[in-house]
Amino acid sequence: MGKPTGFIDYQRKTRPERDPKTRINDWDDYTLRLEETELKEQGARCMDCGIPTCHTGTMLNGMTSGCPVHHLIPEWNDLVYQGQWQEALKREHKMNNFPEFTGLACPAPCEGACVLGINEPAVAIRSIELEIVEKGFKEGWVKPEPPESRTDKKVAVVGSGPAGLACAAQLNKAGHNVTVFERNDRIGGLLTYGIPEMKLPYAVVERRVNLLKEEGITFVTNTEVGKDYPVSKLQNEFDSIILCGGATKHRDLEVEGRELKGIHYAMDFLHANTKSLLDSNLEDGKYLSAKDKNVVVIGGGDTGTDCLATSVRHKCKSLTQFDIYEKKGDVRPDNNPWPQWPIIHRVEYGQKEAAAVFGKDPRAYAVMTKKFVGDENGHVKEIHTIDVETTTDEHGRRTRNEIPGTEKVWPAELVLLAIGFNGPEQGLIQTLQVETDERTNVKAEYGKYQTNIEGVFAAGDMRRGQSLIVWAINEGREAARECDKYLMGETSLP
Template structure:
C-alpha cells in the first residue's frame, strides 16, 4: 500500500459537482475533476486489505457486493498514489473494458464492500477509476490495438449496450470478425439514450465506439433483427450470435387514468430528449418537454433521478418524486451489515439540483399512486396518492397497507414512470425459437451463456433482467469466452 496511515489522515472526497443552480442551465458534465494531488490522497486511503472485498463481485440478499468485473482496485490505487498513472491504467484495463462508463454511471458496489467502510467513509474508488481512464485518453495512452492475426470466424452481436460492446471487444481481441447490430441510429444502447448527456456525455461513448471501429469491429445501426434482417439470415451468415439487446420493456403502473396524455415512461422521455439534443440541440422540438410544467416522477431509482435532472434543465415549474418506500436511515441498519450493499438514504445529483432551485427536497416518501385525473381534453392534471406503511407478514413476505387520512392531490401536467423494467421483448425470441424464462428473459445459464439454439448465446440484461452496467460488462466478457470456446474448441479469453 502507498501510505500506511492514508486512511487516517485524509477525508473521503468523491468527484465533486458544479454549483447545482448553475449546472441546470446547460447540458455539460455536471462534475468537476479533482486535482492530481487530491486524487493521490484518495488513492492513499486504500488500505490494501488482506482480503480486498471491494472486488469480490457477488450478490448478497439480492444486492450486489463488490465489483463484478473483479477490478484490481488496491493495485491501481497504490499505483496512482505513487504517481505511476500509465501502470495504473494497465491494471485498470486488465479486468474492465470500459472504466470510463463504470467510473461515471456505476453505483459503485465496490465502495459498499470496502473494508474501510465498516466504520469510516469508504475509499472513493469510482473517483480514482474515472481519473485513471481520463488521464489515459488525455495522455494518448489509449490507442487502437487491433489483433495481429484474424480467424475465419464471423460473430454477430445483437445490441450495442455495455454487454454487447464488452463481448465484441473481447472477441475482436482474439481475431474474430465481429459485427454489432443496433436498432437505434447511434450505438451504445442505454449508455447513449438511457443516461442523460450531463451525466454520461455521448462524446465519452462515441470516443470508445470510434476506438472499437479502428480496432476492426463493424457497427450496423438502424438495423433491427427480425425486421430489417431476418434471424434466419443472421444464422446463415454468421458462425455465432450473441444476444445482448437489454431488458427494455417498462413496468406499467396499475392506476386509474394511466392512459391520459402527459403520462410517459421514463425511457421514452430520456431517449427523446437525448436524441433531440444530439441531433439539433433541441431545435427540432422532437422531445417531451417539462418546461413550465408541474412534474411528478414515480420511482425512486437512478432512472428517476435522471428524469429529475432532465426536467430541471427544461425549466419545469415544480417537481416531486414519489418513492413507495419510507425514507431510509443515514447509516446501515443491523439487518444490512457490511459487506452488503448499504441500503441508506442517498442524495443524488438530480435531488441536489431540485433542492437548490426549489429550496425543498423533491422526494415524497411512502407514497402510493391511486389514480390520475385529466382535464376535458384528456391531459393529465392531477395525481391522487395515499400514504403507505411497509411491514413483514407472518410468512416473512413484505407487504404494504394504506394509511387512512393521508390522501393527497398533486398538480401535474407531466408524469414520468420510472418504476423499472419487466424484462426484454420476449416475443421476438420465441418467434425465433429461443427459449425464455417465466420472467421473459432468454434462458441461458450464467457462466455458459448458451441458449437452446446451437451457436447462439445471451448476455447482460436480456439474460439476467434489469441490472447494473458492471454486471453487463461481466456477462459480455463471459459470453465472449464461451463463444470463443464454441468457435475454436478452446479459449484463452478471461471470464
C-alpha cells in the same frame, strides 16, 4: 500499499460537483475533476487489506456487493499513489473494457464493500477509476489495439449496450470478425439514450466506439434484427449469435386514468430528450418538454433521478418524485451489515438540483398512486395518492397497507413512470425460438451463456433482467469467452 497510514492521514474526497444553480442551465458533465495530488491521497487511503472485498462481485441479500468485473482495485489505487499512472491504466483495462463508463455511471458497489467502509468513509474508488482512464486518453496512452491475426469466424452481437460492446471487444481481441447490430441511430444502447448527457456525455461513448471501430469491429445502426434484418439471414451469415438486447419492456402502472395524455415511460422521455439534444441542441422540438409543467416522477431509483435533472433543465413549474418506500436512515440498519450494499438515505444530483430550484428535496416517501384524473381534453391534470406502510414478514415478503386519512391530490401535467422493466422484448426471442425463464428473460446459465439454440448465446440484462452496467460488462466479457470456446474448441480470453 505505499502509505500504511493513508487512511488515517487523509479524508475521503470524491469528484466535486458544479454549483446546482449554474449547471441546470446546460447539459455538460455536472462533476468536476480532482487534482492529481488529491487523487494520490485518495489512492493512499486504500489499506493493505488481508482479504479485500471491493473487487469480488457477488450477490448478498439480493443486492450487489463488490465489483462484478473483479477490478484490480487495490493494485491501481496503490499505483496511483505511487504516480505510476500508465501502469494503473494497464491494470484497470485488464478486467474492465470501459472504466470510463463505470467511472461515470456505476453506483460503485465496490465502495459499499470496501473494508475501510466498515467504520470509516470508504475509499473513493470510482473517482480514482475515472481519472485513471481520463488521464490515459489525455496522454494518448489509450490506443486502438487490433488483433494480430484473424480467424475465419463471423459473430453477430445484437445490441450495443455495455454487454454488447464488452462482448464485441473481447471477441474481436480473439480475432473473430464481429458485427454489432443496433436498432437506434447511435451506438451505445442505454449508455447513449438511457443516461442523460450531464451524467454520461455521449462524447465519452463515441470516443470508445471509435476505438472499437479502429480495432476492426463493424457497427450496423438503424437495424432491428427480426424486422429490418431477417433472423434467417443472421443465422445463415454468422457462425454464432450473442443476444445483448437488454431488458427494455417497460413496467407499467395499471391504475385508473393511465390512458390519459401526458403520462409517459421515463425511458421514452430520456431517449427523446437526448436524441433531440444530440441532433439539434433541442431546436427540432422532437422531445417531451417539461417546461412550465407540474412534473411528477413516479419511482425512486436512478432513472427517476435522471428525469428530475432533465425536467429541471427544461424549466418545469414544479417537481415531485414519488417513492413507494419510506425514507431510509443515514446509517446502515442492523439487518444490513457490511459488506452488503448500504441501504441508506442518499441525495443524488437530480435531487440536489431540484432542491436548489424549488427550495426542498422533491421526494415524497411511502406514497402510492391511486388514480390519474384528466381535463376535458383527455390530458392528465392531477394525481390522487394515499400514504402506505410497508411491513415485512419472517419470510421477507412485503405487504403494503394503505393509511386511511392520508389521501392527497397533486397537480401534474407531465407524469413520468420510472418503475423499472419487466424483462426483454419478446419478438426476436420468439422468432429465434429461444427458451425463457419464469421472468421472461432469455434462459442461459450464468457462466455458460448458451441458450437452447445451437450457437446462440445471451448476456447482460436480456439474460439476468434489469441490473447494473457493471454486471452487463461482466456478462458480455464472459459470454465472449464461452462463444470463443464454442467456435475454436478452446479460449485464451479471461
